[in-house]
Amino acid sequence: MNSFEFDAYKTRYRAAIRQVLTESEKGRLDEAAFPAYSHRNPVINWLFWQRLRKVMDFIQSPVPYEHILDFGCGSGVMLPFLSSISSHVTAMDVDLLPLQRVQDFIPLANNIEVKDAAQTAITDLPANRCDLIIALDVIEHVQDLPRTLNELLTLLKPNGQLIVSGPTENILYQVGRKIAGPEYSGAYHERGIAEIKDELRKIASIQPIATLYWPIPLFELFAAKKGSG
Numbered sequence: 001m002n003s004f005e006f007d008a009y010k011t012r013y014r015a016a017i018r019q020v021l022t023e024s025e026k027g028r029l030d031e032a033a034f035p036a037y038s039h040r041n042p043v044i045n046w047l048f049w050q051r052l053r054k055v056m057d058f059i060q061s062p063v064p065y066e067h068i069l070d071f072g073c074g075s076g077v078m079l080p081f082l083s084s085i086s087s088h089v090t091a092m093d094v095d096l097l098p099l100q101r102v103q104d105f106i107p108l109a110n111n112i113e114v115k116d117a118a119q120t121a122i123t124d125l126p127a128n129r130c131d132l133i134i135a136l137d138v139i140e141h142v143q144d145l146p147r148t149l150n151e152l153l154t155l156l157k158p159n160g161q162l163i164v165s166g167p168t169e170n171i172l173y174q175v176g177r178k179i180a181g182p183e184y185s186g187a188y189h190e191r192g193i194a195e196i197k198d199e200l201r202k203i204a205s206i207q208p209i210a211t212l213y214w215p216i217p218l219f220e221l222f223a224a225k226k227g228s229g
Contacts, residue, residue, distance in 0.1 A: 001056055006053055009081065012106065013077055015032070016105035017075060020098075020101045023101075037077060042162060047218065052077065052078060054076070054212070055136065058221075058223070061085060065085060067134060070082060070084050075098040077109070079158070088109060088113065088184045091113075091114045091115070092120070122155065125155055128135075128158070130155045130157060130160050131161075133161070133162045134150055136164075140167060140196065145191065145199050146199055149200055150203060154213075166219065167219055168193055168194065168218055205227050206222075
């Protein structure tokens with residue numbers, strides 16, 4: 001996806017999110033990052049969208065994938081892109097309201113299947129099926145980190161990858177959340193990205209994608225493959 005295509009993608013989705021926010025109860029969609037992806041501050045807005053751009057660039061492939069899982073899909077901000085590079089996409093989240101609200105403005109492609117994580121466990125999904133699992137800013141919320149990571153890795157094909165992004169939770173990140181506004185000031189993360197990476201290294205090999213941005217690292221992105229770290 002070139003810069004022009006990405007800007008058009010961002011503009012379309014940001015407009016949909018802003019429209020949804022005007023029609024929704026205040027605070028109801030905060031955890032799905034609606035305020036971040038539609039933030040009026042250009043720096044904050046750019047930072048959140050850059051995470052997606054980095055992931056898109058990393059997973060872009062001339063050969064379509066067979067199956068991608070978007071674990072913790074939130075508003076579905078990655079789904080139009082994922083559906084364009086894969087034959088089948090599974091979108092999964094414990095709260096599907098954000099995705100449902102956005103669908104009124106951006107309908108899901110026919111090759112996207114939606115799973116309610118409140119009713120379907122990771123272990124209910126077929127093992128060794130996914131080329132990619134996308135888990136962007138979601139794993140820091142799970143309670144049982146080792147179990148969740150092990151279960152996700154069982155879904156991957158032998159050469160499949162788990163793509164992870166998450167906050168550093170360092171002091172600069174904490175300050176940045178307060179500056180960004182009340183939607184970001186709650187202490188609702190179970191952990192930061194460093195703990196997730198350390199746990200994954202026990203069962204997978206890690207490939208860095210990006211750190212956003214030195215010298216003030218707020219988010220880190222990496223890919224994990226099954227096997228010894």
